[in-house]
Amino acid sequence: MMNSGLQYPIFGPEIPCPHCRQQIPALTLTDTYLCPRHGAFEANPETGELIHLQSGRHWRRWGEQWYRQHTHPDGIRFEIHEALDKLYTQGYRATKVIIAKRYKDLVSAYLERSTPWRGNGDAQNPRLYGLPVEFSSDSPDQSYWEVINFDLEKEPGVPVRYPYYRLFE
Ligand SMILES: [Zn+2]
Incomplete structure:
Protein backbone atom coordinates (compact mmCIF):
# COMPACT_ATOMS: atom_id res chain seq x y z
CA MET A 1 0.00 0.00 0.00
CA MET A 2 2.76 2.40 0.99
CA ASN A 3 4.81 1.49 -2.05
CA SER A 4 2.01 1.77 -4.59
CA GLY A 5 1.08 5.10 -3.02
CA LEU A 6 4.56 6.34 -3.73
CA GLN A 7 4.65 5.01 -7.26
CA TYR A 8 1.41 6.48 -8.49
CA PRO A 9 -0.18 9.93 -8.44
CA ILE A 10 -2.86 10.61 -5.80
CA PHE A 11 -5.74 9.20 -7.86
CA GLY A 12 -4.07 5.77 -8.28
CA PRO A 13 -2.79 3.72 -11.24
CA GLU A 14 -5.60 4.77 -13.57
CA ILE A 15 -8.52 7.20 -13.78
CA PRO A 16 -11.38 7.87 -16.16
CA CYS A 17 -10.42 10.76 -18.46
CA PRO A 18 -12.60 13.78 -17.50
CA HIS A 19 -13.18 14.48 -21.19
CA CYS A 20 -13.88 11.06 -22.76
CA ARG A 21 -14.32 8.83 -19.66
CA GLN A 22 -11.95 6.25 -21.06
CA GLN A 23 -9.69 4.68 -18.39
CA ILE A 24 -6.28 6.27 -18.71
CA PRO A 25 -3.03 5.20 -17.03
CA ALA A 26 -0.73 7.08 -14.71
CA LEU A 27 2.88 7.46 -15.70
CA THR A 28 4.76 5.93 -12.78
CA LEU A 29 6.97 8.18 -10.68
CA THR A 30 5.16 11.27 -11.99
CA ASP A 31 1.88 13.07 -11.18
CA THR A 32 0.73 12.66 -14.75
CA TYR A 33 -2.04 10.69 -16.45
CA LEU A 34 -2.01 10.37 -20.19
CA CYS A 35 -5.09 10.13 -22.43
CA PRO A 36 -4.32 9.11 -26.01
CA ARG A 37 -6.97 11.54 -27.22
CA HIS A 38 -6.71 14.42 -24.74
CA GLY A 39 -3.11 14.47 -23.68
CA ALA A 40 -1.63 14.95 -20.24
CA PHE A 41 -3.48 15.55 -16.97
CA GLU A 42 -1.54 16.39 -13.84
CA ALA A 43 -2.66 15.52 -10.32
CA ASN A 44 -1.88 18.12 -7.68
CA PRO A 45 -1.36 16.32 -4.33
CA GLU A 46 -1.74 19.56 -2.38
CA THR A 47 -5.08 20.72 -3.75
CA GLY A 48 -6.44 17.27 -4.68
CA GLU A 49 -7.20 18.61 -8.16
CA LEU A 50 -6.56 17.23 -11.61
CA ILE A 51 -5.38 19.75 -14.18
CA HIS A 52 -5.55 19.39 -17.96
CA LEU A 53 -2.20 20.81 -19.01
CA GLN A 54 -3.34 21.87 -22.46
CA SER A 55 -6.43 23.85 -21.42
CA GLY A 56 -5.67 24.65 -17.78
CA ARG A 57 -9.03 23.19 -16.71
CA HIS A 58 -9.29 21.94 -13.15
CA TRP A 59 -11.35 19.06 -11.76
CA ARG A 60 -12.06 17.63 -8.33
CA ARG A 61 -13.26 14.07 -7.82
CA TRP A 62 -16.15 12.66 -5.83
CA GLY A 63 -16.39 8.88 -6.16
CA GLU A 64 -15.81 8.04 -9.80
CA GLN A 65 -17.09 11.41 -10.99
CA TRP A 66 -15.03 14.43 -11.98
CA TYR A 67 -16.39 17.90 -11.32
CA ARG A 68 -14.97 20.75 -13.37
CA GLN A 69 -13.93 23.69 -11.19
CA HIS A 70 -15.12 26.89 -12.75
CA THR A 71 -13.25 30.17 -12.83
CA HIS A 72 -15.71 32.07 -15.03
CA PRO A 73 -19.46 32.55 -14.40
CA ASP A 74 -20.34 31.45 -17.94
CA GLY A 75 -18.81 28.02 -17.26
CA ILE A 76 -21.05 27.18 -14.31
CA ARG A 77 -24.10 28.83 -15.89
CA PHE A 78 -23.64 26.67 -18.97
CA GLU A 79 -23.29 23.53 -16.86
CA ILE A 80 -26.52 24.35 -14.98
CA HIS A 81 -28.23 25.04 -18.31
CA GLU A 82 -27.20 21.60 -19.57
CA ALA A 83 -28.38 19.89 -16.37
CA LEU A 84 -31.77 21.64 -16.60
CA ASP A 85 -32.07 20.52 -20.19
CA LYS A 86 -31.30 16.93 -19.23
CA LEU A 87 -33.77 17.01 -16.34
CA TYR A 88 -36.44 18.32 -18.67
CA THR A 89 -35.90 15.48 -21.17
CA GLN A 90 -36.18 13.01 -18.25
CA GLY A 91 -39.65 14.35 -17.44
CA TYR A 92 -38.83 16.47 -14.41
CA ARG A 93 -39.09 20.13 -13.70
CA ALA A 94 -36.52 21.85 -11.51
CA THR A 95 -37.85 23.87 -8.59
CA LYS A 96 -34.63 25.28 -7.18
CA VAL A 97 -30.92 25.59 -7.95
CA ILE A 98 -28.46 25.15 -5.08
CA ILE A 99 -25.01 26.44 -6.00
CA ALA A 100 -21.85 25.59 -4.05
CA LYS A 101 -20.98 28.43 -1.70
CA ARG A 102 -17.47 28.80 -3.16
CA TYR A 103 -19.05 30.23 -6.33
CA LYS A 104 -21.09 32.88 -4.55
CA ASP A 105 -18.80 35.78 -5.45
CA LEU A 106 -18.30 34.49 -8.98
CA VAL A 107 -21.97 34.17 -9.95
CA SER A 108 -23.81 36.66 -7.74
CA ALA A 109 -23.53 39.55 -10.19
CA TYR A 110 -24.99 37.38 -12.94
CA LEU A 111 -28.13 36.22 -11.16
CA GLU A 112 -31.52 37.67 -11.98
CA ARG A 113 -33.16 39.70 -9.26
CA SER A 114 -36.79 40.59 -8.95
CA THR A 115 -37.42 44.23 -9.61
CA PRO A 116 -38.22 45.89 -6.28
CA TRP A 117 -41.11 48.00 -7.62
CA ARG A 118 -43.22 44.90 -8.15
CA GLY A 119 -43.57 44.81 -4.37
CA ASN A 120 -43.83 41.03 -4.30
CA GLY A 121 -41.55 40.71 -1.30
CA ASP A 122 -38.78 38.64 -2.88
CA ALA A 123 -36.70 41.47 -4.26
CA GLN A 124 -33.62 40.04 -2.59
CA ASN A 125 -34.09 36.51 -3.87
CA PRO A 126 -31.76 35.77 -6.76
CA GLU A 155 -40.33 17.35 -9.04
CA PRO A 156 -41.88 15.00 -11.59
CA GLY A 157 -44.45 16.20 -14.07
CA VAL A 158 -45.04 17.83 -17.37
CA PRO A 159 -43.55 21.31 -17.14
CA VAL A 160 -46.58 23.23 -18.32
CA ARG A 161 -45.51 26.73 -17.35
CA TYR A 162 -41.90 26.00 -16.92
CA PRO A 163 -39.89 29.04 -17.97
CA TYR A 164 -37.75 27.31 -20.53
CA TYR A 165 -38.04 30.17 -22.94
CA ARG A 166 -35.58 31.92 -20.68
CA LEU A 167 -32.89 29.41 -21.59
CA PHE A 168 -32.95 30.54 -25.18
CA GLU A 169 -33.00 34.28 -24.64
ZN1 LIG B 1 -9.71 11.53 -22.96
Missing part, protein backbone atom coordinates in the same frame (compact mmCIF):
# COMPACT_ATOMS: atom_id res chain seq x y z
CA ARG A 127 -32.85 33.61 -9.67
CA LEU A 128 -31.16 31.78 -12.50
CA TYR A 129 -33.07 30.71 -15.60
CA GLY A 130 -36.19 31.73 -13.70
CA LEU A 131 -35.49 29.37 -10.79
CA PRO A 132 -34.82 30.41 -7.18
CA VAL A 133 -31.15 30.13 -6.24
CA GLU A 134 -29.63 29.17 -2.89
CA PHE A 135 -26.04 28.65 -1.85
CA SER A 136 -24.83 25.59 -0.02
CA SER A 137 -24.03 27.28 3.32
CA ASP A 138 -26.46 25.18 5.35
CA SER A 139 -25.33 21.82 3.99
CA PRO A 140 -24.30 19.27 6.62
CA ASP A 141 -21.83 17.67 4.21
CA GLN A 142 -19.29 20.38 3.45
CA SER A 143 -16.67 18.11 1.87
CA TYR A 144 -19.15 17.08 -0.81
CA TRP A 145 -19.97 20.71 -1.49
CA GLU A 146 -16.30 21.54 -1.89
CA VAL A 147 -16.25 19.23 -4.92
CA ILE A 148 -19.61 19.46 -6.67
CA ASN A 149 -20.75 22.67 -8.33
CA PHE A 150 -24.51 22.70 -7.86
CA ASP A 151 -27.58 20.60 -7.23
CA LEU A 152 -31.12 20.86 -8.56
CA GLU A 153 -34.29 20.29 -6.58
CA LYS A 154 -36.85 18.72 -8.86
Whole structure:
Protein backbone atom coordinates (compact mmCIF):
# COMPACT_ATOMS: atom_id res chain seq x y z
CA MET A 1 0.00 0.00 0.00
CA MET A 2 2.76 2.40 0.99
CA ASN A 3 4.81 1.49 -2.05
CA SER A 4 2.01 1.77 -4.59
CA GLY A 5 1.08 5.10 -3.02
CA LEU A 6 4.56 6.34 -3.73
CA GLN A 7 4.65 5.01 -7.26
CA TYR A 8 1.41 6.48 -8.49
CA PRO A 9 -0.18 9.93 -8.44
CA ILE A 10 -2.86 10.61 -5.80
CA PHE A 11 -5.74 9.20 -7.86
CA GLY A 12 -4.07 5.77 -8.28
CA PRO A 13 -2.79 3.72 -11.24
CA GLU A 14 -5.60 4.77 -13.57
CA ILE A 15 -8.52 7.20 -13.78
CA PRO A 16 -11.38 7.87 -16.16
CA CYS A 17 -10.42 10.76 -18.46
CA PRO A 18 -12.60 13.78 -17.50
CA HIS A 19 -13.18 14.48 -21.19
CA CYS A 20 -13.88 11.06 -22.76
CA ARG A 21 -14.32 8.83 -19.66
CA GLN A 22 -11.95 6.25 -21.06
CA GLN A 23 -9.69 4.68 -18.39
CA ILE A 24 -6.28 6.27 -18.71
CA PRO A 25 -3.03 5.20 -17.03
CA ALA A 26 -0.73 7.08 -14.71
CA LEU A 27 2.88 7.46 -15.70
CA THR A 28 4.76 5.93 -12.78
CA LEU A 29 6.97 8.18 -10.68
CA THR A 30 5.16 11.27 -11.99
CA ASP A 31 1.88 13.07 -11.18
CA THR A 32 0.73 12.66 -14.75
CA TYR A 33 -2.04 10.69 -16.45
CA LEU A 34 -2.01 10.37 -20.19
CA CYS A 35 -5.09 10.13 -22.43
CA PRO A 36 -4.32 9.11 -26.01
CA ARG A 37 -6.97 11.54 -27.22
CA HIS A 38 -6.71 14.42 -24.74
CA GLY A 39 -3.11 14.47 -23.68
CA ALA A 40 -1.63 14.95 -20.24
CA PHE A 41 -3.48 15.55 -16.97
CA GLU A 42 -1.54 16.39 -13.84
CA ALA A 43 -2.66 15.52 -10.32
CA ASN A 44 -1.88 18.12 -7.68
CA PRO A 45 -1.36 16.32 -4.33
CA GLU A 46 -1.74 19.56 -2.38
CA THR A 47 -5.08 20.72 -3.75
CA GLY A 48 -6.44 17.27 -4.68
CA GLU A 49 -7.20 18.61 -8.16
CA LEU A 50 -6.56 17.23 -11.61
CA ILE A 51 -5.38 19.75 -14.18
CA HIS A 52 -5.55 19.39 -17.96
CA LEU A 53 -2.20 20.81 -19.01
CA GLN A 54 -3.34 21.87 -22.46
CA SER A 55 -6.43 23.85 -21.42
CA GLY A 56 -5.67 24.65 -17.78
CA ARG A 57 -9.03 23.19 -16.71
CA HIS A 58 -9.29 21.94 -13.15
CA TRP A 59 -11.35 19.06 -11.76
CA ARG A 60 -12.06 17.63 -8.33
CA ARG A 61 -13.26 14.07 -7.82
CA TRP A 62 -16.15 12.66 -5.83
CA GLY A 63 -16.39 8.88 -6.16
CA GLU A 64 -15.81 8.04 -9.80
CA GLN A 65 -17.09 11.41 -10.99
CA TRP A 66 -15.03 14.43 -11.98
CA TYR A 67 -16.39 17.90 -11.32
CA ARG A 68 -14.97 20.75 -13.37
CA GLN A 69 -13.93 23.69 -11.19
CA HIS A 70 -15.12 26.89 -12.75
CA THR A 71 -13.25 30.17 -12.83
CA HIS A 72 -15.71 32.07 -15.03
CA PRO A 73 -19.46 32.55 -14.40
CA ASP A 74 -20.34 31.45 -17.94
CA GLY A 75 -18.81 28.02 -17.26
CA ILE A 76 -21.05 27.18 -14.31
CA ARG A 77 -24.10 28.83 -15.89
CA PHE A 78 -23.64 26.67 -18.97
CA GLU A 79 -23.29 23.53 -16.86
CA ILE A 80 -26.52 24.35 -14.98
CA HIS A 81 -28.23 25.04 -18.31
CA GLU A 82 -27.20 21.60 -19.57
CA ALA A 83 -28.38 19.89 -16.37
CA LEU A 84 -31.77 21.64 -16.60
CA ASP A 85 -32.07 20.52 -20.19
CA LYS A 86 -31.30 16.93 -19.23
CA LEU A 87 -33.77 17.01 -16.34
CA TYR A 88 -36.44 18.32 -18.67
CA THR A 89 -35.90 15.48 -21.17
CA GLN A 90 -36.18 13.01 -18.25
CA GLY A 91 -39.65 14.35 -17.44
CA TYR A 92 -38.83 16.47 -14.41
CA ARG A 93 -39.09 20.13 -13.70
CA ALA A 94 -36.52 21.85 -11.51
CA THR A 95 -37.85 23.87 -8.59
CA LYS A 96 -34.63 25.28 -7.18
CA VAL A 97 -30.92 25.59 -7.95
CA ILE A 98 -28.46 25.15 -5.08
CA ILE A 99 -25.01 26.44 -6.00
CA ALA A 100 -21.85 25.59 -4.05
CA LYS A 101 -20.98 28.43 -1.70
CA ARG A 102 -17.47 28.80 -3.16
CA TYR A 103 -19.05 30.23 -6.33
CA LYS A 104 -21.09 32.88 -4.55
CA ASP A 105 -18.80 35.78 -5.45
CA LEU A 106 -18.30 34.49 -8.98
CA VAL A 107 -21.97 34.17 -9.95
CA SER A 108 -23.81 36.66 -7.74
CA ALA A 109 -23.53 39.55 -10.19
CA TYR A 110 -24.99 37.38 -12.94
CA LEU A 111 -28.13 36.22 -11.16
CA GLU A 112 -31.52 37.67 -11.98
CA ARG A 113 -33.16 39.70 -9.26
CA SER A 114 -36.79 40.59 -8.95
CA THR A 115 -37.42 44.23 -9.61
CA PRO A 116 -38.22 45.89 -6.28
CA TRP A 117 -41.11 48.00 -7.62
CA ARG A 118 -43.22 44.90 -8.15
CA GLY A 119 -43.57 44.81 -4.37
CA ASN A 120 -43.83 41.03 -4.30
CA GLY A 121 -41.55 40.71 -1.30
CA ASP A 122 -38.78 38.64 -2.88
CA ALA A 123 -36.70 41.47 -4.26
CA GLN A 124 -33.62 40.04 -2.59
CA ASN A 125 -34.09 36.51 -3.87
CA PRO A 126 -31.76 35.77 -6.76
CA ARG A 127 -32.85 33.61 -9.67
CA LEU A 128 -31.16 31.78 -12.50
CA TYR A 129 -33.07 30.71 -15.60
CA GLY A 130 -36.19 31.73 -13.70
CA LEU A 131 -35.49 29.37 -10.79
CA PRO A 132 -34.82 30.41 -7.18
CA VAL A 133 -31.15 30.13 -6.24
CA GLU A 134 -29.63 29.17 -2.89
CA PHE A 135 -26.04 28.65 -1.85
CA SER A 136 -24.83 25.59 -0.02
CA SER A 137 -24.03 27.28 3.32
CA ASP A 138 -26.46 25.18 5.35
CA SER A 139 -25.33 21.82 3.99
CA PRO A 140 -24.30 19.27 6.62
CA ASP A 141 -21.83 17.67 4.21
CA GLN A 142 -19.29 20.38 3.45
CA SER A 143 -16.67 18.11 1.87
CA TYR A 144 -19.15 17.08 -0.81
CA TRP A 145 -19.97 20.71 -1.49
CA GLU A 146 -16.30 21.54 -1.89
CA VAL A 147 -16.25 19.23 -4.92
CA ILE A 148 -19.61 19.46 -6.67
CA ASN A 149 -20.75 22.67 -8.33
CA PHE A 150 -24.51 22.70 -7.86
CA ASP A 151 -27.58 20.60 -7.23
CA LEU A 152 -31.12 20.86 -8.56
CA GLU A 153 -34.29 20.29 -6.58
CA LYS A 154 -36.85 18.72 -8.86
CA GLU A 155 -40.33 17.35 -9.04
CA PRO A 156 -41.88 15.00 -11.59
CA GLY A 157 -44.45 16.20 -14.07
CA VAL A 158 -45.04 17.83 -17.37
CA PRO A 159 -43.55 21.31 -17.14
CA VAL A 160 -46.58 23.23 -18.32
CA ARG A 161 -45.51 26.73 -17.35
CA TYR A 162 -41.90 26.00 -16.92
CA PRO A 163 -39.89 29.04 -17.97
CA TYR A 164 -37.75 27.31 -20.53
CA TYR A 165 -38.04 30.17 -22.94
CA ARG A 166 -35.58 31.92 -20.68
CA LEU A 167 -32.89 29.41 -21.59
CA PHE A 168 -32.95 30.54 -25.18
CA GLU A 169 -33.00 34.28 -24.64
ZN1 LIG B 1 -9.71 11.53 -22.96
